[in-house]
Amino acid sequence: MTSSSHAAPALAGAAVPSRPDPSTWGARNSHDPTAVRDDDGVYWLFSTDADADGPLRDSGAQIRRSTDLVSWEYMGCALEGVPGPARAHAGADGLWAPDVVRVDTAAGPEWRMYYSASTFGSRTSAIGLAVAPHPRGPWKDRGIVVATDHDRDGHNAIDAQLIVDGDRHHLVYGSFFGGLHLFEVDPATGFALDVPTPGAPASSPGTLIARRPRSVDTAIEGPFILPRPGGGWALIVSYDSLVSTYHVRVAVADDLYGPYVDPDGRVMTDLDEDPLAVGLTVLASHRLEGARGILAPGHASVLTEDGHQVLVHHTRFEETPRQHEVQVRRLVWTHQGWPLVAVQPWAGVREDSDESAWPSTVAELAGEWEIVDYAAPTDTVTPSRRVAVGDDALAGLVAHGSGRFTRADDAPVDAVVFPAWDAVRGRATLSFAARTSGRVVVGTRVG
Structure with a gap:
């Protein structure tokens, strides 16, 4: 691609078909x-x-x-x-x-x-x-x-x-x-x-x-x-x-x-x-x-x-x-200062921005999560997958308060967990965005 990303210009004199106002x-x-x-x-x-x-x-x-x-x-x-x-x-x-x-x-x-x-x-x-x-x-x-x-x-x-x-x-x-x-x-x-x-x-x-x-x-x-x-x-x-x-x-x-x-x-x-x-x-x-x-x-x-x-x-x-x-x-900032982005769309008044009430303990993260891994090729519409997060997955995580968690072993993690609105299921839940092993993984808790 050698052109910019912007919308095509108008075509002078072209007939305008019936289309939404x-x-x-x-x-x-x-x-x-x-x-x-x-x-x-x-x-x-x-x-x-x-x-x-x-x-x-x-x-x-x-x-x-x-x-x-x-x-x-x-x-x-x-x-x-x-x-x-x-x-x-x-x-x-x-x-x-x-x-x-x-x-x-x-x-x-x-x-x-x-x-x-x-x-x-x-x-x-x-x-x-x-x-x-x-x-x-x-x-x-x-x-x-x-x-x-x-x-x-x-x-x-x-x-x-x-x-x-x-x-x-x-x-x-x-x-x-x-x-x-x-x-x-x-x-x-x-x-x-x-x-x-x-x-x-x-x-x-x-x-x-x-x-x-x-x-x-x-x-x-x-x-x-x-x-x-x-x-x-x-x-x-x-x-x-x-x-x-x-x-x-x-x-x-x-x-x-x-x-x-x-x-x-x-x-x-x-x-x-x-x-x-x-x-x-x-x-x-x-x-x-x-x-x-x-x-x-x-x-x-x-x-x-x-x-x-x-x-x-x-x-x-x-x-x-x-x-x-x-x-x-x-948009959230990790404990180590990286900007990451929620997978769920913004839900207006349903969003909770009081970071003092965001998860503060590792135990709060247990459950079933629907996740997306951005390591896949970018020409692929990557489908989400479900993972069960239990004690093994949470081992070594350190809580820093206000939803920030890190791990500094062979599988490093720099994550933010925060309240979100599940647009598909129509309910309040938790979402996360994490930097791990050179890539970003995002997700929503579903169970």
Whole structure:
């Protein structure tokens, strides 16, 4: 695959067949999503201009709203099409992968949206900035923040995320081609610090923090960086082909600008390592008992709220691979500081985020569990299996409180166990996510 992961652009002049009205979409057709919450507790989701049923009928970065991160209402687009400078540079018919962040400025709060404009397989791309007083708008374009040219540049200016680190702001971006890059942003303007004139695009690509070799089509994109508890940073990325092998991996670093490494110390910029091994897989295709097969989940962002974090991503389905929608899952941190993801979807008010009440003793983990092992090839929709967890399996585990458990023998474990809602069986239960023997295993207690 040599193109980006984003939805196909509209076909000029094409006949539009009978298809569902956007007002009925809900979570459907959300691609490359990011979510924020306003001061009234309403969630706003921004995503790529996409319609799996045919050509685009609207463009300018799709918006949805929700009160629970479960049910979504389609609200139209943030902008009226692709802003002029971005369209002139990239020839794009729609916007991709918007990232929205609230920034406190001298004039008061401002919401900033970094959007991408490009076309399939091309490095002629632009990341632009739009601003608004509220997530619902009105949004006003400020111009191009970073741009690339296919015949000049080896990297690709799409898939941006703004990282706010105290008084310093940074922009990470990139897709396929030359990997992922990071540069510092002026908090006052939202543009790169090294611009030759105010409001001009960045003059350099920034620092390379991750890449993959040509043997795997340089397939890495959709970066999202967040702080680790206790210090340092975690990089969340998507690997491989959008419609089949897409999945989410993570790496960590002490410094924001890297190097980012996986649990075995492999550096995310190393092209000599096995490209199928670098990075820790935390979410991939799978199928739970009685549920739809999740196919090619990815392009994730993280929403941080008081008491919890959730991974917001799109997915396709084993039975309908052309269809895609937004899904939300709890993100947890292990005792050793690795971000892992729940296998059960987020259930809104049914979720318990009081970590002090999470399992605190090894004995609480006994029972029958339905598990998924992400060690399988990523082109496989891995079916779950059941395991009985008893004294032998729990031997050597050390409880650290708040659902964290580790084991440091020949079968090391670094796990989080937490309350969850079993979406198939419709009941409260426990789930876990664990890093063990170089891979991640997730599961739900069923007995």
